[in-house]
Amino acid sequence: MSWPPLFPLPIDPATAILLIPAIGVLLLVGLPSYKLGSRFNVLFAFATFLSSLYLLVERPPLGRYLFVDDLNIVFIVLGGFVAVTTSVFSASYIGHELETGRLTPTNQRFYHAMYQALIFSMNLALLANNIGLMWVAIELATMTTVLMVGMYRTHAALEAAWKYFILGSVGIALALFGTILVYMAAQPVLGEGYDSMVWTTLVAKAHELSPDLLNVAFVFLMLGYGTKVGLAPLHAWLPDAHAEGPTPISAVLSGLLLNVALYAVLRFKMLLSANPNAIAPGPLMVVLGLVSLIFAAFMLYRRRDIKRMFAYSSIEHMGIITFAFGMGGPLANFAGLLHMTMHSLTKSAIFFAVGHIAQVKGTQRLAEIRGLTESHPALGWGLVIGVVAIAGMPPLGIFMSEFLVVSSTFARQPLLAVPLVFGLMVGFGALMLRLTQVAFGEPSGGMAPVEASYVPLYSHLALVVGAGIYLPGPLVAWFQNVARLLG
């Protein structure tokens, strides 16, 4: 391809994926009609996704504020896609909520505006070429999700949002302190002012920065952004936020926000691993990852609420991903990226299914949902495929990443693989136990047919299955570059 096709908009795509949602916010705040609102929501999300696709073709030159490299483009495109499918899903979901009166028209205006705001802030966080800017963006994202989680204004929802807000803000504070420390470390080398907060310059000069300050900084950043990633013991907000908010938000949280926070952690990991004298960030991440994995795996057993259960499974998988990146090395990093991608797709697909299930059955309590494959075959089997995928069974995508993580770990650090496999087994047992109860046996609860499009659900599942069988060459090459970047 000699000349990239001209980008349809007068601005460069990087700016576009920020501008489009920003406009969306302003527009959607004012739109009273639900139908129009949801349509426009999908439209804006789709436009954003398209422009992010254009980034693959041609990258705008490095800016002082925004930049695009192999690492964040992965997250941007993935996020764009999940945002589109989720907006499609939320169109039908919110419609149903309005009918049942759980939401008011004001809510839905607010909801759609916030949705766009979330997309905006996440893209900003990913594109930011400045640790301060990234911090701001992530905070913005947190705030918007807090508001959306509390949207039902039920006792439980408020409690969840409050918990999320308090823990989130503490995380914010810690992250900010870490950021300041990084600046302090950079300032003697890069001089005062803006340059000391720019990624590209920071990474370039990483080996000259004071290692001790970086160590302390990484502790704060790991805890601060780790709170957003939902690593145990900082996870407390995550299950409730997933369980009590509107299901599209659960999907977005698991599919996108966790990834964005993880992206921040990875950036700083790159910074540290570029500095020979600093502590290797790997062990810390490995430990946190294992703790989250095993803890979440055990927590899965006693769950009564279906959404909360899958929220814990998100913690489990974030643990696996953190573990993989902590292990480092081309294989493990590749596996981590793959796992992250697959988990976003699968988990959001599961939440799509769960959302409709909760709507038709009129409950989120696991005990009251039975025999789905019989009462709602399309939903039930969709859920089965999703859970089987999330449990890491072939031929679905997550199996490939788990295969790489486990086997490479066992070959390098056999003792580390033991707790890893243990946690995976325990979690697998819990998921399968619940799946057997929910999907099979005598059907119970509401039998009404679902009026919703299965497109989001099955498009995700198709991608996951496809990826499990065949990964396109360019994608692989691209992942391998990133894996090398991560060192």
Place this chain on the structure above:
Amino acid sequence: MERFLLDVAHLLAGGLVLTSFMLLYQTRMSSLLAVFALQAVVLTLSVAWQAHVQNAPHLYITAGIALVLKAIIIPYALSRVVRSLGIHRSIETVGGIGPTMLAGMGCVALSMVVMLKATATANPLAREDLAFALSVVLLGLLMMVTRRNAVSQIVGFMSIENGLILAAAGAKGMPLVVEISVAFSVLVAFIVIGVFLFRIRERFDSVELQALDDFRGERR
């Protein structure tokens, strides 16, 4: 001269830590808010001093923000809330004052050790500042952990923010971005908290976290 500048900066930062301890020590909501306002004033002074020392004028803005927002508006608003809820008298702390103070000491010591070791190369002004800032942050966190009451937790959270501002101010030549973001986040924080207090009052007649915590995810 250099020495004097340092000492004053040191004094003010130390004062901030001191006020944090006072916060920990308070047992009455109204006095808690008062002390918080005091801390904000001290913060303002120290930031202003930093501005003077580093002759970085933009820091005066930060100082201004701190003064207006933290020393006046927030305490006032919170005390309104507190009175309207009629909980201005008591705060029940966890584990008593004494142990809390000891823990606070521990935190300060820890932050000193960590920071002074880490910033051996940085310029002395920044060193002192960072060490104190870290202890203020830790103390604020400690306060959030040892108070059962929403408002006092919010106060604890704000004192964490104070620590951050102190650190940011200490960081020589740190661009305005950060201060604005801090102010902005505090603003957002306050708004959201306000919203929440409001909603919470709609539902329960207090901001006791117990009332929130009785749900805790899944009924057991």
Place this chain on the structure above:
Amino acid sequence: MAVSATLAAIAVLLGTAALAIAIHRRPFATVLIYCICLGVCLVLLALAGTSLIERGPVQHLTLPIGLPWLGARFRIDALSAFFQVVINLGGAAASLYALGYGRHEEAPGRVLPFYPVFLAGMNLVLVADDAFTFLVAWEFMSLSSWALVLAHHHDRENAEAGYIYILMASFGTFALLLAFGLLAGPSGQYAFGDIRDMAHAGWLEGLVLVLALVGAGSKAGLVPLHVWLPLAHPAAPSHVSALMSGVMTKVAIYGFIRIVFDLLGQPRWWWSLVILGLASVTAVIGVLYALMQRDLKRLLAYSTVENIGIVFIGLGLALAFTANNMAAPAALAFTAALFHAFNHALFKSLLFFGAGAVLTATGARDIEKLGGLILRMPQTAFVFLGGVLAISALPPLNGFVSEWLMFQAVLLSPDLPQWGLKLAVPAVGAMLALAAALSAACFVRAFGIVFLGRPRAPEAATAIETDSASRASMFTLLGLCLAAGILPGLLIDAIAPVAAGLVGQSMPPQASISGWSIVPVAESRSSYNGLLVFGFITVSTLVTIQFIHRFASSALRRAPPWDCGFPSADPATQYTADSFAQPVRRVFGESVLLARDEVDMSPPGDPRPSRLTVTVRDVIWETAYAPISNLISRTAEQLNHLQFLSIRRYLSLVFGALIVLLLGVAVWA
């Protein structure tokens, strides 16, 4: 070429599954789907058979799927070809049987789509040539069979069985995954070819052996990993049970052979000690539990455990001989193992088909409700009897030949240098004989209670003979059992290239020997001629019958049974299955089987009936699995409190983490 053809056939199977999803509601779906499966299985059988017979070269193929930088490697060598023959033979028989049996299926939508996928998965395992593809196919197989086990999911037991099954399956997969991880090394050389070429450290090989034993054993049903098997195999529809029991376990054996004999290089002698110990225990425990079962299909499943034990005994001997560079005996033992695997695929499928026929005819799985079916379903009874004789290792059928070969291999053990093996192997031989004799007892019980005597329940009294397709399939299998029994030489020669490839030598060619008899080592040492034995028995039977009918009176009178003068019309006075097993229960009794007989004898003068209640629990489950599951649930219960903390406590968690990490940084360096 053969590889691509095989893959094409597998693709057809997958397409069939898609088709089944589309049309499973139509009336003709069942017949159509099973016809396609039958055809594809026959094609695969032909492909594998030709490449095995004409000893074609090893063939490779790499597709650009699977692991990106590796691709999906496929390869067909003698070993794969042999097991493909076994599997597709079973698959074809099952499909033929299902043409009739499948019509009774109440939920075809839950069987038809997964059945072809299951077949495809098993075939895929056999042709996979890199760790990733192998594991994908392996889990694919487990997954599809899991779905089939859950076909009748309304039954609580089945749901539990499915759960335990999938759990054990993925446990095994993890073990294999770790094994491959070790073999592939940090750089991730997952292609089997590279693994073969690599040299491995000693401890590593030992670990890989254990992991392979766990991984393949959990699928094959090696004690103590067998617990899922007697639950899951009976839960599925009978033709699927036949596939799982008769065929899928063979895939597991293939996996074990592939890793230990092919990838792992020169074995150590103590490996064989481990395997022999496990295997002989498996054989005896399996048959003992089979002898205790009242559910016909569960009985068959337990007997599968026993036969797997026998096969592993053969493999263990082969390892022992290979470790000491005794190629000829190794070839003998290896051939015996594969021979038995082949036989088991035949007669176990046959028996499961019979069980399925009985199930559809009577609707009763509890054999205490059956009886006298030989009069109602004479043909089924006949083939089932054949299967019973075969699985009880009785001449002139095939079961005997493989066990005879195995005994011959055992008899060569004194030449082994290691004392441990010298002393262990004869004991293993005794266990083998014990297992064989017990399985004879077990199947006499099964056949006697189900088919002989008088009906114990109305269901049995009104049974009717099963449909023609099922019978055709069963008779075919019986014919194959007989053929393999009387002409074993052909099969041994077919196995020869496999043995040559893996243990370095093959048994002497048998086809050349006069009169179709088989000579494992030397004419002077031992030989067996199934054809002649069969001929002898037939001839002498005919002679006797002729003689009797010539010279004896042919008068015959029907009368009530004599029964020592006290005939009772009540079928309840017959010997029951539990009472038949009672002597063995008493001998091997409480310790091995956790068997309890509670006799509740009513005091004199009390008209209340006395009862004997028999409970048999799986000792392995009680001692190994129950504790683990309890431990996990208790831990979960404890940790669950963390869901219900207050925000303040969560904050203190964060605070604690921060302090700990800061301390860490403080003390670091």
Place this chain on the structure above:
Amino acid sequence: MGLILDLAVQGVQMVLVLALAPLLLGLTRKVKARLLRRQGPSLLQPYRDLVRLARKEVVLAENASWLFRSGPYMIFAATWVAAALVPTFATGLHFSWTADLIAIAALLGTARVFLALVGMDVGTSFGGIGSSREMMFASLAEPAMIMIVFVVALVAGSTQLSHIAIFMQEHASLRVSLGLALVALVIVALAENARIPVDNPATHLELTMVHEAMVLEYSGRHLAVIELAAALKLLLYVSLIGCIFFPWGIASGEAGPTAYAIGVATYLVKLAVGGFLLVVLETSIAKMRVFRVPEFLGAALMLGLLGTLLLFVSRTF
């Protein structure tokens, strides 16, 4: 020429065992009677019984199946084939390579399984008792038999009876292992032939009988065939012991008529002695309770195993 001779020998052997079996039975009964100070029936009584049974009509239970009617012939055929393959008076049996010792044991197993099955066919409680006990005994007797085979095979380097016999003839030596094996084989033989102390061939006290219980429903020609099979089995075991442990006088493959004559003579003597010893043993001990039998057979198994192990020891020096 040699082939014809071998075939002739084989044929003679088949007829001979058939002809001698009832005689051995008669002998044991006669001797037993004498030892009990009774007159006892004539030696030929078993033949007479068989003929009488063959002449009687068959009384068949109403629900007896085809298996019940064809069973006796299967049992008889399997036993006969097994008996025909054990060298009695000459080793040069043409078909001896058809089946080795293991196969012969297995053939007897076939017969046993059919016997146990027909016992359950009519659906009486006694048949069931008999079958279940028979199978329980067998499940212990067979491993013991295999152990014996091991001992012999390890000594003689073959499981082929003709070769074993020849080997024993040539280098016969007193070996502890062989002694143990002999004892074990005797125990197995007692159990397999339903003799005292395991079972009482003469009893009709229902609860104690095993073999009789299984054939309880048979009558007429069927019973005759089964009785003959039982007699054959006894003969088989005696001649098995003879050919393995006392192979003297057995004519080798290409011997002259005199050798064959000697072979037959010695064989008859062996049978007589064997039968006599058997009876002496039977009369000197009492029948044991059913659940003592497993220990009895277990002893045989242990002896066999011990023999194998001792063999290794003795081999090493």
